[in-house]
Amino acid sequence: MPHASNFLLGQLAPATLSRLAPHLSVVDLAAAEVIAEPHQRIQRVYFPHSGIISCIVELADGSTIETGMIGRDGVFGASQALDDKVSLNLVTMQIGGRASVIPPERLRALASDMPDFKALLVKYEQFFLAQVQQTAACNAVHDIDARTCKWLARMHDLAGPDLLLTQEFFARMMGVRRTSVTTVAGALQDAGLISYSRGRLHIADIEQIRKRACECDDAVRSHFRRVFAPAETDTQKDRCV
Numbered sequence: 001m002p003h004a005s006n007f008l009l010g011q012l013a014p015a016t017l018s019r020l021a022p023h024l025s026v027v028d029l030a031a032a033e034v035i036a037e038p039h040q041r042i043q044r045v046y047f048p049h050s051g052i053i054s055c056i057v058e059l060a061d062g063s064t065i066e067t068g069m070i071g072r073d074g075v076f077g078a079s080q081a082l083d084d085k086v087s088l089n090l091v092t093m094q095i096g097g098r099a100s101v102i103p104p105e106r107l108r109a110l111a112s113d114m115p116d117f118k119a120l121l122v123k124y125e126q127f128f129l130a131q132v133q134q135t136a137a138c139n140a141v142h143d144i145d146a147r148t149c150k151w152l153a154r155m156h157d158l159a160g161p162d163l164l165l166t167q168e169f170f171a172r173m174m175g176v177r178r179t180s181v182t183t184v185a186g187a188l189q190d191a192g193l194i195s196y197s198r199g200r201l202h203i204a205d206i207e208q209i210r211k212r213a214c215e216c217d218d219a220v221r222s223h224f225r226r227v228f229a230p231a232e233t234d235t236q237k238d239r240c241v
């Protein structure tokens, strides 16, 4: 079943997923597509199969920084749907992909009828909050070299070694000037860990990238395992975080 390409939907009992499936549709999402605007009601809840959704804080001076990343291991919009809240951040597709989507009011009604589904969504929100808190600490304390490697490691886990992204976009996610990204990317390229050409970044040595990363990616993986431990197999852990 294609919906089970998303880790959370894949965790559901077959009977629960069968009840949910008629209300889900599968959509393709382009890179840079806006998923939610700040302070607007969300239109759909997204369970990605591939690609990466990025939650971005925009400041008054025009600068931006990414505070959360959602891939096939997660969902965007479930907490807003359950509580009928608006999105706090700008949310865009960082890497294009495919997702199962459902209208928020439909998700809310189904979750109230299916406690196991609602419990799974609440668990993910616990994890996502932990990820955002870790990212806040990371952005405040860790240097750009370590943060860049952490970010690349997470991107590699969610989207593989070949990434379509510009240095401008990279800088916006990291909350730094483009010249800083150019310097860091140049050093990683000189060391043979990445190659970069015309908006296409290839991660050539993920083990070295992980060694240079700060501890935050490992911390986020640990949060994920703690939250989902009871229902998770080792294979799924390796695949999804």
Ligand SMILES: [Zn+2]
Residues within 6 Å of the ligand: 137, 138, 139, 142, 146, 147, 150, 214, 215, 216, 217
């Ligand atoms: Zn960090």
